[in-house]
Amino acid sequence: MKNNVTMEDIAKKLKISKVTVSKALSDKEGVSEELKKIIKQTSEEMGYRYNTMAKSMKNGCSYNIGVIVAEHFVNGTPSFYLDFYKYISLYLEGYDYYGILQVLSQVDEENLNLPKIYYEKKVDGLIILGQISKEYIEILKSIDIPVIFLDFYDENDEFDSIIVDNFFSSYEITNYLIKKGHKEIGFVGDIYATSSIQDRFLGYYKSLLEHYIVLNNDYVINDRDETGRYIELSIPKKIPTAFVCNNDVVGYNLINKLKDLGYKVPEDVSVVAFDNTIYATICEPNITSIAIDTEEMAKNAVKIIISKLKRGNKKNGRVSVKGNAIYRDSVTGVKQSK
Amino acid sequence: MKNNVTMEDIAKKLKISKVTVSKALSDKEGVSEELKKIIKQTSEEMGYRYNTMAKSMKNGCSYNIGVIVAEHFVNGTPSFYLDFYKYISLYLEGYDYYGILQVLSQVDEENLNLPKIYYEKKVDGLIILGQISKEYIEILKSIDIPVIFLDFYDENDEFDSIIVDNFFSSYEITNYLIKKGHKEIGFVGDIYATSSIQDRFLGYYKSLLEHYIVLNNDYVINDRDETGRYIELSIPKKIPTAFVCNNDVVGYNLINKLKDLGYKVPEDVSVVAFDNTIYATICEPNITSIAIDTEEMAKNAVKIIISKLKRGNKKNGRVSVKGNAIYRDSVTGVKQSK
DNA sequence: CTGAAAGCGCTTACAG
DNA sequence: CTGAAAGCGCTTACAG
DSSP: OOOOOOHHHHHHHHTSOHHHHHHHHTTOSSSOHHHHHHHHHHHHHTTOOOOHHHHHHHHTOOOEEEEEEEHHHHSSSOOHHHHHHHHHHHHHHTTTOEEEEEEEOHHHHHTTOOOHHHHTTOOSEEEEESOOOHHHHHHHTTOSSOEEEESOOOTTOOSEEEEEOHHHHHHHHHHHHHHTTOOOEEEESOTTTOHHHHHHHHHHHHHHHHTTOOOOGGGEEOOBOTTSOBOOOOOOSSOOSEEEESSHHHHHHHHHHHHHTTOOTTTTOEEEEESOOHHHHSSSSOOEEEEOOHHHHHHHHHHHHHHHHHSOSOOOOEEEEOOEEEOOSSOOOTTTOO | OOOOOOHHHHHHHHTSOHHHHHHHHTTOSSSOHHHHHHHHHHHHHTTOOOOHHHHHHHHTOOOEEEEEEEHHHHSSSOOHHHHHHHHHHHHHHTTTOEEEEEEEOHHHHHTTOOOHHHHTTOOSEEEEESOOOHHHHHHHTTOSSOEEEESOOOTTOOSEEEEEOHHHHHHHHHHHHHHTTOOOEEEESOTTTOHHHHHHHHHHHHHHHHTTOOOOGGGEEOOBOTTSOBOOOOOOSSOOSEEEESSHHHHHHHHHHHHHTTOOTTTTOEEEEESOOHHHHSSSSOOEEEEOOHHHHHHHHHHHHHHHHHSOSOOOOEEEEOOEEEOOSSOOOTTTOO
16 A cells, blocks of 8 residues: 655666665755756656655754644634644645644643653654643743743743734724714723733823823723623713724623613714624624734744744744734714714 | 664663563553563652554554545535544544644645655555545545545445434424424425425425325425525415424524514424524524434544554444434424414 | 764564 | 664765
């Protein structure tokens, strides 16, 4: 079944040495153009397939990158982490590398078991996708191949990471609202809940500051209780003309709440949100939302890990990638509003 | 940086031969328990990691399985094919195999380029995820490693495949409706559009037949035009007490349509659908829907490809995996209906 | 421009 | 129970 044509076989057939075959096939110098052509042709005819593993043995690289994602991120419904992985493997291919996905089970994470692909030298580097426990980060330090984080960073900054630029994305979308004429702008989200909500709040705040708009605390609405469950939104009597919501679900809830209250979106109130999930599009009107730039982030992750492999494991620090605003129908200029 | 402890190093330290080390570490016989223990311990101390590649070289297996998915299936929003992939890599690990995902670009599919991972002998087998062109199937035949299809099958049955049992799933859910007392049951879907809709229709029909319920053609409602776009559903004057919808989106549309017409769901009309997507849960009421058993299908795919690797590339034929009904609030017994 | 030799880190017979 | 030898399929110096 398996064809096992090797360079040796080609060499024998052509009565030359396998060294020459090797050189010709990998376009190294030291073979006449003539011979090279013959070798390549014969190789095709014989159905030769390059054996990456032999090469790997020689230079001790597997040409694989492990992508580790904690179990709870990919349980249940299709996760956008798998979308990250898709782009990772896509860009990896451009460097002749391949991705090996390994789901880190709850048990392995708790027991601090390093991934099997590491112990088996299956991979030359590791991309950690999403958050993992502090303890696990700690043991990751003992690993002797490059490790980077994607969509997460460790507080001690020992590992390079690629993260969403929540701050800047929020700043930009708030700028956009202000450019549209809005001056009374609210923010929906528990600013103590997660660091990403916090950054989104801060970006919103910076935009206000830059435009000399005073932050009105009545306009900052909490969206969840201590357990993280969403709560009924309490809309202030005097309502702003626009809201920045920390995610689509909240945007969706807000819009429905506003409609119940008799407000029109976007005529009376404009709404923007984050994440560009299905909630942005099942909502009436469809919500202008900031999409995480999964592709750009994955591309950066690949670039960084490859450079660590090729040019030594130097520090790169954190790379922030801002989102893409997807403009839809939930925003209007404040002039036309009435 | 790279630690490069080899068996040889362990052997030297212990002043024994690397053969013995090899045997001890892989629990082969021919080493005294005593020595084995010492070897294992020393191996740990020295931070030895097994080099899979060397093993691979010896027996010519890469211990990787390629998973190929056509570009258009994973473009845009998170795809459930990536969910398949997650389970594939999960189950593969149980066999000490790993998955390498390769997205087959439109261009490569059209030009009939075999995956790079095949040419580079990176993988011992291929799982094709989702539909690919007839021409591509044809050139896949020239491949000398096992190839199987997941969620797709070729008409000529040259490859083993794991598919959704649309027929049986539909049959079961219709039985469920009948058990609930329904006798007037409609079907929503263009039965000429795709083979999966057809199978779902046929399963529904079989259930009717078995219960001596005559198929009423007025109850079979088309849901899309020739281009595949969804159309306005034309509800018959005399309405059945239940509907089987070929997917959630259609179920969602149907329910909204029924509500517009003044019917109550499920009080007046019960509705079931397929795929268990978000549309089933954003709908009021939430729709009872048949979820594709991604995990079971992936598990089967892995089992089959591994067995082809180990026990020779024998034919397995088609394996159908039925879905899991997720019961929600869109169905009620016909007795209570009024 | 061409090739003989050594080596990457294991495992598999085969001897002792 | 232990180990010397050969080999998996390449590539990398080094000679000629």
